[in-house]
Amino acid sequence: MNTNYQLMIETALKNYLPSGVFTEQTLIDSMEYSLMCGGKRIRPLLTLLFCELCGEDAKKALPFACAVEMIHTYSLIHDDMPCMDDDDYRRGKPSNHKVYGEDIATLSGDALQSLAFEIITSDDVANTISPKNALKAANTLAKYCGVLGMVGGQVIDIQHEGKKADITILQEMDEKKTAALIKASCEMGCIVAGADEEKINAATQYAHSIGIAFQIVDDILDVTSTSEQLGKPVGSDSENDKSTYVSLLGIDKCRELVKELTDSAIKALRVFDNDTTALADLALSLANRNN
Amino acid sequence: MNTNYQLMIETALKNYLPSGVFTEQTLIDSMEYSLMCGGKRIRPLLTLLFCELCGEDAKKALPFACAVEMIHTYSLIHDDMPCMDDDDYRRGKPSNHKVYGEDIATLSGDALQSLAFEIITSDDVANTISPKNALKAANTLAKYCGVLGMVGGQVIDIQHEGKKADITILQEMDEKKTAALIKASCEMGCIVAGADEEKINAATQYAHSIGIAFQIVDDILDVTSTSEQLGKPVGSDSENDKSTYVSLLGIDKCRELVKELTDSAIKALRVFDNDTTALADLALSLANRNN
Numbered sequence: 178m179n180t181n182y183q184l185m186i187e188t189a190l191k192n193y194l195p196s197g198v199f200t201e202q203t204l205i206d207s208m209e210y211s212l213m214c215g216g217k218r219i220r221p222l223l224t225l226l227f228c229e230l231c232g233e234d235a236k237k238a239l240p241f242a243c244a245v246e247m248i249h250t251y252s253l254i255h256d257d258m259p260c261m262d263d264d265d266y267r268r269g270k271p272s273n274h275k276v277y278g279e280d281i282a283t284l285s286g287d288a289l290q291s292l293a294f295e296i297i298t299s300d301d302v303a304n305t306i307s308p309k310n311a312l313k314a315a316n317t318l319a320k321y322c323g324v325l326g327m328v329g330g331q332v333i334d335i336q337h338e339g340k341k342a343d344i345t346i347l348q349e350m351d352e353k354k355t356a357a358l359i360k361a362s363c364e365m366g367c368i369v370a371g372a373d374e375e376k377i378n379a380a381t382q383y384a385h386s387i388g389i390a391f392q393i394v395d396d397i398l399d400v401t402s403t404s405e406q407l408g409k410p411v412g413s414d415s416e417n418d419k420s421t422y423v424s425l426l427g428i429d430k431c432r433e434l435v436k437e438l439t440d441s442a443i444k445a446l447r448v449f450d451n452d453t454t455a456l457a458d459l460a461l462s463l464a465n466r467n468n
Numbered sequence: 469m470n471t472n473y474q475l476m477i478e479t480a481l482k483n484y485l486p487s488g489v490f491t492e493q494t495l496i497d498s499m500e501y502s503l504m505c506g507g508k509r510i511r512p513l514l515t516l517l518f519c520e521l522c523g524e525d526a527k528k529a530l531p532f533a534c535a536v537e538m539i540h541t542y543s544l545i546h547d548d549m550p551c552m553d554d555d556d557y558r559r560g561k562p563s564n565h566k567v568y569g570e571d572i573a574t575l576s577g578d579a580l581q582s583l584a585f586e587i588i589t590s591d592d593v594a595n596t597i598s599p600k601n602a603l604k605a606a607n608t609l610a611k612y613c614g615v616l617g618m619v620g621g622q623v624i625d626i627q628h629e630g631k632k633a634d635i636t637i638l639q640e641m642d643e644k645k646t647a648a649l650i651k652a653s654c655e656m657g658c659i660v661a662g663a664d665e666e667k668i669n670a671a672t673q674y675a676h677s678i679g680i681a682f683q684i685v686d687d688i689l690d691v692t693s694t695s696e697q698l699g700k701p702v703g704s705d706s707e708n709d710k711s712t713y714v715s716l717l718g719i720d721k722c723r724e725l726v727k728e729l730t731d732s733a734i735k736a737l738r739v740f741d742n743d744t745t746a747l748a749d750l751a752l753s754l755a756n757r758n759n
């Protein structure tokens with residue numbers, strides 16, 4: 178099931194990029210370089226799985242699934258820039274700006290964000306699902322990826338670099354920086370399927386739990402993993418004197434928290450009538466991942 | 469009329485920014501710094517005027533008007549960055565990144581783009597105009613501001629810096645870099661009002677003509693104006709060995725072209741039944757501006 182969905186996502190992402198040869202071809206190449214780079218596609222998968230769970234053909238949520246991946250990709254491109262995290266590598270390959278230059282990298286992030294909103298407001302979407310639901314899903318994405326969502330979380334992260342942060346700030350940061358886009362992914366799947374508020378809220382709860390667990394696992398892996406396993410440098414958090422769940426709570430407490438959050442994510446799925454195995458398995462696999 | 473609309477735009481723009489005090493307050497301050505900086509507000513004004521011209525209350529188009537201004541503002545913030553045009557001043561004030569740093573400037577551009585799409589997909593919009601029209605207007609904005617629109621135009625501009633470009637490239641660049649967002653502004657006003665294709669096409673034609681004329685006037689002012697008048701350095705095009713309409717066609721031919729384009733913009737308004745004076749006057753004032 179997930180394998181089919183993964184393939185569906187890869188194909189659709191590629192097809193949403195303009196095809197042909199354009200004067201601004203470099204821009205399209207740069208967008209493709211980061212978009213088609215073998216990411217885990219967790220966010221789009223969540224969108225499809227929640228749409229299916231709410232009783233609708235997952236294909237109807239495909240534009241929204243691809244949009245959230247485009248948003249995620251643009252944020253990675255901008256995050257890696259010298260004026261931000263200054264990372265030369267991403268998923269074991271040179272960062273976008275190392276290949277295309279900072280100017281094109283900035284613009285390709287910008288264009289990926291536009292493309293995300295273009296594909297979820299298209300005539301195709303308006304003819305497939307109710308325009309009212311399409312608008313609501315687009316609004317959900319915009320809200321979670323913006324000033325008080327993902328981008329806001331980035332700012333909180335930047336402002337606490339090299340400073341000790343307390344657990345409250347860390348939670349707010351991760352809620353926005355990581356969990357917000359995961360919430361958008363899950364909620365959009367439900368909204369596209371026309372689910373009621375109870376189900377949308379359950380999706381939010383699931384997303385919150387796996388989102389925070391995801392970030393804690395990241396922090397754990399940064400101290401327990403090797404750079405070969407992760408495809409990026411390890412130990413960077415402590416090197417940057419950055420407060421993490423591990424530095425604030427210790428590794429055992431972190432592992433316990435991941436378990437609790439994963440349980441809570443799986444419990445949140447109880448309100449759904451259909452089979453929730455795929456989403457429960459996904460929560461478990463994210464908790465137990467080693468890269 | 470326009471004065472009222474200008475005021476309406478200023479108030480709405482300010483109100484769309486999150487109010488209160490947030491952990492990521494710096495981001496909001498940075499967005500406000502560039503958004504509330506006394507720009508001419510031509511694009512949002514066009515949206516309101518076309519909505520009214522198509523027989524609908526201009527207020528209904530206000531979220532779309534503000535959205536296009538947010539997109540315009542984000543593009544200016546990113547354009548001014550050191551990795552792009554490296555401009556220290558904008559409208560006589562320090563550029564966003566000079567005040568807030570490159571990291572916050574990047575993110576505040578990103579968040580302004582998200583906010584643009586957030587406000588035009590809101591429940592308020594869905595309750596005010598038909599969700600189908602709202603989707604179509606949002607799609608129009610996304611399409612014109614993205615990879616084959618405004619951002620694409622930026623890339624063409626960057627790639628021809630320090631190189632002689634021919635008139636074909638210059639036209640494609642300006643069609644995308646400048647005219648695309650003006651098209652979005654005009655078309656959205658019509659779409660919100662539920663106008664038919666003939667009227668939307670006329671708005672596109674008007675936008676194309678004033679958009680190209682606008683760019684040619686920019687090129688003329690760069691050689692004929694003073695930096696006090698413009699609020700930015702003059703002569704930068706020839707300094708950067710940049711091909712412009714003036715360098716390729718000479719100043720007399722340019723002035724003639726501006727006149728022709730303005731006439732053509734005004735002619736395009738003929739299909740509308742209502743009074744087109746405000747839009748005709750706007751076309752003339754843009755052609756005759758000195759800053």
